[in-house]
Amino acid sequence: MTLNDPSVPAWPAHPAPLSTLEDRVLARLAVRDDRAFEVLVRRHAPAVHRLAASMVGPGAADDVVQDVFISVHRGLRRFRGDALFSTWLHRITLNACRQALKARRFIPLDEAPESPASHDPVRAGEQAQLRAQLAAALQSLPPDQREAVTLREVAGLEYADIARVTGAELGTVKSRIHRGRAALRAWLTRAGFTP
Incomplete structure (x- = not known):
């Protein structure tokens, strides 16, 4: 099922640009609208990356960020909005960091590439x-x-x-x-x- 699938009813248009919507609204929309998901990713990816880099090192942070947003995309239907989206996202990020550390898929911090x-x-x-x-x-x-x-x-x-x-x-x-x-x-x- 894709967004262009005629069997899927059209999602009502929003008068406000997606970038102005709150996270909880975007999370509901992102279940069916990839544009809303992209806004969430752009909005939260830098903070997720900073957190991941501090937990697993800069060398593995990109992989963790990717894992986090794959998990978020898969879990959006289950996100009820009982907690803030950012709290839910931090929990997913923390779990992804724990998994990365457990799997030892990270570059040791003393071997991490230096920034330019x-x-x-x-x-x-x-x-x-x-x-x-x-x-x-x-x-x-x-x-x-x-x-x-x-x-x-x-x-x-x-x-x-x-x-x-x-x-x-x-x-x-x-x-x-x-x-x-x-x-x-x-x-x-x-x-x-x-x-």
Whole structure:
């Protein structure tokens, strides 16, 4: 069944452009309209990529993003809208990252390709070194702390949203983030960086 299939009734046109619609509306439309799904992907892919890169490394992030949006597309019919779309998406992203780590399909962070250098090679080198140290520091955390810290610091989720995504109690989330931040601070200090 395709969008041009005459047996499928036409989806009513929206007066507003798709890009102005809320995620929950787009998610309902995306079940039958690939254009709505494309808007969701364009809107959320950068945040999914940042989260994936911080969890599995930049070398595997593209594969994780692809897996995430395949899962989202397959699961749109089951998305009821009880939670925010972004919360549901973060849960899928977290699961895809866990699968990638479990399958060991990722490039180790210390072997990840560096980003292109900017016009200042010294600054670019310092930034690449700091990124590598931060990635190594994150990887040193226990998985539950790494997830909580990444969801807070990289994805920018509120504590309550992290609790919903991870299925942990709010107090547990706060504790994981506090312990994770303290461990990161200690790790970076030992590595010679002032956090």
